[in-house]
Amino acid sequence: MEPTPTPNDPTPTRTIPSDLRGQADLALRLKDAWPATPQLVFLWTTAAEYAPKAVDFEAAVTARETAGMLRPQVSGDLRALDAKMEDGLNYVKGYIAEKFTKARAKEHYAQFGIVTYHDAYILPADQGDRLKALDKLLEAIKATGLDSRDYGVSFWKPLRDAYATATGQATGTAQGVTKAIADREPLHDYVLEVLQAMLSLLDAQYRDPKERAAKRRELGYLDEFN
Numbered sequence: 001m002e003p004t005p006t007p008n009d010p011t012p013t014r015t016i017p018s019d020l021r022g023q024a025d026l027a028l029r030l031k032d033a034w035p036a037t038p039q040l041v042f043l044w045t046t047a048a049e050y051a052p053k054a055v056d057f058e059a060a061v062t063a064r065e066t067a068g069m070l071r072p073q074v075s076g077d078l079r080a081l082d083a084k085m086e087d088g089l090n091y092v093k094g095y096i097a098e099k100f101t102k103a104r105a106k107e108h109y110a111q112f113g114i115v116t117y118h119d120a121y122i123l124p125a126d127q128g129d130r131l132k133a134l135d136k137l138l139e140a141i142k143a144t145g146l147d148s149r150d151y152g153v154s155f156w157k158p159l160r161d162a163y164a165t166a167t168g169q170a171t172g173t174a175q176g177v178t179k180a181i182a183d184r185e186p187l188h189d190y191v192l193e194v195l196q197a198m199l200s201l202l203d204a205q206y207r208d209p210k211e212r213a214a215k216r217r218e219l220g221y222l223d224e225f226n
Helices: 021-035 049-100 102-109 127-141 153-205 210-220
Strands: 115-117 121-122
Touching: 021 049, 021 153, 049 102, 049 121, 049 127, 049 153, 127 153, 153 210
Parallel strands: none
Antiparallel strands: 115 121
16 A cells, blocks of 8 residues: 655545556566666566566457457448348248248248348358358359349358358457467466565655655656656
């Protein structure tokens, strides 16, 4: 716990940002400034040991941010593609009914990748299963002579390819987030411990409040985090 500032201390003890980006930026500032004050020594770590870990922590935070920014875009792409598929499938069902009669149309749905879900006939909701169903749909459209229709191959092939790309991006993004978090956590624990310990060390080493405040700023503890 950080000491309570005294009335004689014009600059209260700097706290550490609560967000990961703020902590990562502070970690890099301390990395750059610490070697210039070699008298700041811990028994359990050194400036040389800290430096690469601070860099790796910032990189992991950035990787998580980058992966997270892609998620809304990919999700939006998938929603738009799903809506197009739903619209196109209604036409394909009509084609099937025209070709095989309305009474027997449902017998052919499986050939087109169409499945039953709560009394509805849809493409599978699971992304992997839906991609396989789209392949079946394309093959069935060709096999039944429907490929030249408005909602034939020219409609479904680009849609299928765009869906494959979007689902691949979604999987890659999810994996990237998972890896970034896994890489970040042990580094975060260490870096945060150093950032907190450095404040305590400065309180112990610099008894003059103004000198202590100046050293904090020099090491990267910014005024806005009072």
